[in-house]
Amino acid sequence: MKNCPHCSQILIFIEIGGRERLACENRHCDFVHWDNPKPVTATLIPLDGGLVLVERKFEPFVGDWCLPGGFIEAHESPEESARREVFEETGLEVEIKQLVGASAPGRGINVIILFYLATPVGGLLAPGDDASDARAFRQEALPPNICFDLHRKMVREFFGNPNMSLAAS
Ligand SMILES: [Zn+2]
Numbered sequence: 682m683k684n685c686p687h688c689s690q691i692l693i694f695i696e697i698g699g700r701e702r703l704a705c706e707n708r709h710c711d712f713v714h715w716d717n718p719k720p721v722t723a724t725l726i727p728l729d730g731g732l733v734l735v736e737r738k739f740e741p742f743v744g745d746w747c748l749p750g751g752f753i754e755a756h757e758s759p760e761e762s763a764r765r766e767v768f769e770e771t772g773l774e775v776e777i778k779q780l781v782g783a784s785a786p787g788r789g790i791n792v793i794i795l796f797y798l799a800t801p802v803g804g805l806l807a808p809g810d811d812a813s814d815a816r817a818f819r820q821e822a823l824p825p826n827i828c829f830d831l832h833r834k835m836v837r838e839f840f841g842n843p844n845m846s847l848a849a850s
Contacts, residue, residue: 687712718785722763723750723832724797725839726775727846728806728817732839734827735770736814744813745828748796748835763797771815774803778849782838786831796835800849 685692685705692703692714703714725748726733734746749770753762760777767775782796808815818824820840827833839845 682714685710685712716791718791718793720753720759720795721750721792722753722759722766722795722797723748723829723835724763724767724775724777724799725781725835725845725849726767726771726773726799726801726817727839727849728773728801731817731819731822732836733771733773733806733815733817734824734836735808735812736816737828738808738811738813742828745826746818746824747828747832749812749815750794759795760797763795763799767799768804768809770809770812772804772807772809773801775799776802781845782831782835784831786829794831796831798845798849 682703683692688705688707688710690705690707690710693706694701695704697704697713705712733749735749736746737743749767750763751766753759763777764775767773776799778798778800780795781798783793785793806815806817827836
């Protein structure tokens with residue numbers, strides 16, 4: 682972002698509220714690029730003694746596996762978004778059971794990930810349009826290439842905590 686979306690003047694760094702922020706150089710325009718994180722969901726779905734993962738079809742990390750999820754749309758609740766993303770990527774209809782984590786990856790990735798635990802209530806596991814594959818993996822058969830540090834951490838926590846599978850049943 683180089684120019685103000687309101688008046689097209691150049692954006693410059695100004696200290697506002699104790700942080701350097703990109704703001705409009707035009708004194709008659711009050712635009713500030715707050716650069717707040719975007720919320721995304723990632724959902725844990727226990728199935729057949731394993732956990733559902735999707736193989737990524739698009740960048741970044743094409744061919745790696747991750748939890749189903751994605752960006753929350755405008756005016757969508759986080760739970761609605763999680764259900765929609767799961768259905769789009771895996772064909773499964775799920776009921777959201779609980780929020781099991783909320784974290785920021787850091788290192789320049791400006792999102793907040795909301796991790797949900799869900800239980801399948803319908804549909805059939807099959808990759809949707811934006812996934813190459815969708816499968817349930819048992820702990821001993823997990824793929825080595827699970828992308829996103831926080832997803833890997835959550836998958837480990839899931840298999841390390843039998844209460845999570847119980848909570849979803
Ligand atoms: Zn402006």
